[in-house]
Amino acid sequence: MMFSQIAFLAFAQLVLAASRTSPPTGCIVVSPSATSGQYSTLQSAVSSLSTTSSAAQWKSQDDSANNDATATIRAFAVGLKIYNINIANTRGKGSQAVALSSQGDQQGFYGLKLTGYQDTVLANEGFAVYAKSYIDGATDFIFGQRQRAWFDGVDIRVKANGWVTANGRDSESNVSYYVFNKCTVEAASGYTVTAGTQYLGRPWRDYSRVVFQNSALSAVINSAGWSVWSSSDANTEYVYYKEFGNTGTGASGTRASFSGSLSAAVSISTILGSSYTSWVDTSYLS
Known part of the structure; x- marks a missing residue:
């Protein structure tokens, strides 16, 4: 399974180092306090994605300002746990292109398949x-x-x-x-x-x-x-x-x-x- 960009945000617990209090335009947001246009569970966010679109499933520094912004999944929530899914950035050779960006404390990633080429996993905070x-x-x-x-x-x-x-x-x-x-x-x-x-x-x-x-x-x-x-x-x-x-x-x-x-x-x-x-x-x- 390859995702469009998804951000995991727990707005009350954002780390200051992230320097962002709102998701970027076009990002699918998963938050326990979901508001209009957001999702309360990962499954509901994934289910919202097209299963037939042929659009490229990646971002990279060809079109993004920094490494974190290229990530397929951007994880900021404290205590986040993700199990048994595949996360891919399919950009390939030639540019930084992150699959998973880990930016929150006490995060756990279990049984995942993380695929990319340059800068697949940003283990940052x-x-x-x-x-x-x-x-x-x-x-x-x-x-x-x-x-x-x-x-x-x-x-x-x-x-x-x-x-x-x-x-x-x-x-x-x-x-x-x-x-x-x-x-x-x-x-x-x-x-x-x-x-x-x-x-x-x-x-x-x-x-x-x-x-x-x-x-x-x-x-x-x-x-x-x-x-x-x-x-x-x-x-x-x-x-x-x-x-x-x-x-x-x-x-x-x-x-x-x-x-x-x-x-x-x-x-x-x-x-x-x-x-x-x-x-x-x-x-x-x-």
């Missing part, structure tokens, strides 16, 4: 968990600036050479932290990806922080593991790129000098806090 899901793309396809995110049992599939993550943590005080626990990384079905042409991540900002642990990394991952941002702007002086207990061809080799290994796995409570069980659906965790 608050605390979030992505569990037993599928995420694909090629370029920086899991990215964001301030979110603490736990990716658990996620099938990560790459469509071409590029980078899985582009975490944009920009200072020591920025809380952003991505941990991939018991995930798999390999070529997407139907795509031929040359061995060693994909990286676990590159630093969008110079305090980028990402860990892959207890994950199966196929040969698509380069032996260096991690990449600089660009040849002219490495952004690696303060990065925190670590691994623990990974397996597979992509887990071996001489890793980048600015990365390292851990002596123990990072715990979910380190990322989401000791009270995570109050809002995380733990039945989806490994």
